[in-house]
Amino acid sequence: MSQHPGSYCPNCRAHLMPEQRFCANCGTVIDVGAHQPTARPPSMEGWASAHNDGTVPATPPPPPPSSFPQQPPSYYTGPPIKDSSKSVMRQIGCGLLSVILVVLLLCGGVSYLGYNWLRGLANSPSSGNTGSTQSSNSGNTADSTPTSAPIKTTSLSGSRPLAFIYSDVKITLLDVKQAASFSDGVTPPKPGVIRISFKEEQDGTKAAYYSYSDVMRLILPDGTIVAPITAKNGTVTDASTNRQNWIDFPASTDLSVSNMVLRVGTDAEAQMQIPLKANADVSKYQPxxxxxxxxxxxxxxxxxxxxxxxxxxxxxxxxxxxxxxxxxxxxxxxxxxxxxxxxxxxxxxxxxxxxxxxxxxxxxxxxxxxxxxxxxxxxxxxxxxxxxxxxxxxxxxxxxxxxxxxxxxxxxx
Structure with missing residues (x-):
């Protein structure tokens, strides 16, 4: 196939020289017969033989070099060209892994915060979980308002006062309260407090000095002797005392108050046994x-x-x-x-x-x-x-x- 002046490469449209078999720009084969040795027609061989006087070459000269940069043909067999596709894939893989880790961390954080929020909601008083609230309050301490159970009150007032004199202080028992605990007292290891309320009166002639934790004991129905755990006013020091007071003992709220006895006096003193019931006979302790x-x-x-x-x-x-x-x-x-x-x-x-x-x-x-x-x-x-x-x-x-x-x-x- 011969070329005409002004023809172009069908692949890259580069300008071709006459008789150019390869595109100097992209290496495209222009003449399909370029891969085969050029055969002379018989007439040409004869003419060359007959007229070859040493000035005519046996084969036509190669085409002149082109001024365009040379590109390797499609069948280029030089050094291998580095493939960057693997590097790109590695970069894509690393980025994808980072995204996955970030998503997992965000999901874990949201789950943790959500769990704590739900837990706090479940434990809050407004959530309706009154059982857990009462359980935690039952460990606190009480006066006339118990924290986990209603107060059971037994009056000791009757036709005659339940009164006696200790160290020149007249003590009149008023009532007995039973509760799991009291807000202004001390909670015992086991729930249950017996609070004895009483009135103190001194004649003012001679001050008494003693501690109720030393001189008072509660005798339970089974004979167990219990020491007090706290008192509103634990000591007497004023020669003109006239006040309301109470003392707490640890004891189950299921026990019967009428079968209990308040013992007054230390082991070295003359002890008085005061039954905790209205109209009890305490005349032997009166002057x-x-x-x-x-x-x-x-x-x-x-x-x-x-x-x-x-x-x-x-x-x-x-x-x-x-x-x-x-x-x-x-x-x-x-x-x-x-x-x-x-x-x-x-x-x-x-x-x-x-x-x-x-x-x-x-x-x-x-x-x-x-x-x-x-x-x-x-x-x-x-x-x-x-x-x-x-x-x-x-x-x-x-x-x-x-x-x-x-x-x-x-x-x-």
Whole structure:
């Protein structure tokens, strides 16, 4: 196939030279016979042989070089060209993996936040989960409003007050409350609190000092003795106390209050057993008074035992174990010609059975009674064995009092 001037490559449209068999730009084969050796026609061979005088080449010269850059033909067999498709695929794979990891992290974070939100909603009071709220509140502490159960109240008021005197403080029991716990108290290890409410009254003459945690115990129906866990006012220190108070004991709310006993007094003191029921008989713990008006003469003075009374406490102290106080009230008239000097601790004694006791604590009998003084008064307390009924007030003959001779006033309570 021959070319005509001004022809173009059918592949890249590059300009072709006459008789050009390959496109210098893209390497496209222009003449399909270019792959085969060019055969001369017989007439040409004969002509070349006949006319070859050494100036005509046996074969036509190759086409002149083109000014266009040479491109490898489609059958190019040079060094392998690097394939970038694998690098591209690796980059795409890494990017896809990063996207997947980000998506997984986002999904995990959203799931975690959602779980916590649902958990908080389930535990909140507004979610209606009252069971869990009550369970957590039951561990708190209470006064008149329990945290997990209603209060059961047993009144101790009746036709006669449930009252007694401890260390010169009058205590009147008011009621007993039972609850799982109280908001202003202390929650015991096991649910259940017995709260005893009472009123305190002091006469103001002598301050008492004691702690309710030391002097009060609750005896349960089965005989178990329980110590208190807390009190509104745990101690008494004011000589003019007049207030409401309460004390808490750990005990099941299923127990019957009427079968419980409040024990008052330490192991070294005379203990009082107070039944927790209205109108209980506590008369043996009440003061007993007897009017006597019995007289004797001692050192020329007239002494009158006007009265005597039995108490479980005196001078701000509670009686010792097995003992009780007997307090004598005296009136003295000094009609002699001289003043009287003497301390009751030196010359006064109280005999109860086989026991003779000296004055206990402070006395109010005057140390000096002037001559001509009448109507001087005072009291003197003695600790005697419980159960004593026959007594003798003894005025001792003592060298410390001039002209003293023993005198006695017997009496009964």
């Amino acid at each position: 007993k008074t007897v009017t006597l008006n019995k007289q004797t003469t001692y050192t020329g003075l007239s002494w009158t035992l006007t009265s005597a009374f039995v108490r479980w406490s005196a001078n701000g102290k509670h009686a010792e174990k097995g003992m009780i106080y007997v307090i004598t009230s005296l009136k003295v008239d000094n009609t002699s010609a001289q003043d009287f000097y003497g301390s009751p601790v030196d010359y006064l004694r109280l005999k109860a059975g086989d026991v003779t006791s000296a004055p206990s604590g402070d006395t109010t009998v005057p140390l000096v009674i002037e001559k001509g003084k009448t109507g001087a008064t005072g009291e003197c307390a003695f600790l005697v064995p419980q159960g004593s009924t026959d007594f003798s007030l003894i005025f001792l003959a003592t060298p410390s009092i001039s002209g003293s001779q023993q005198a006695t006033i017997p009496f009964q309570i």
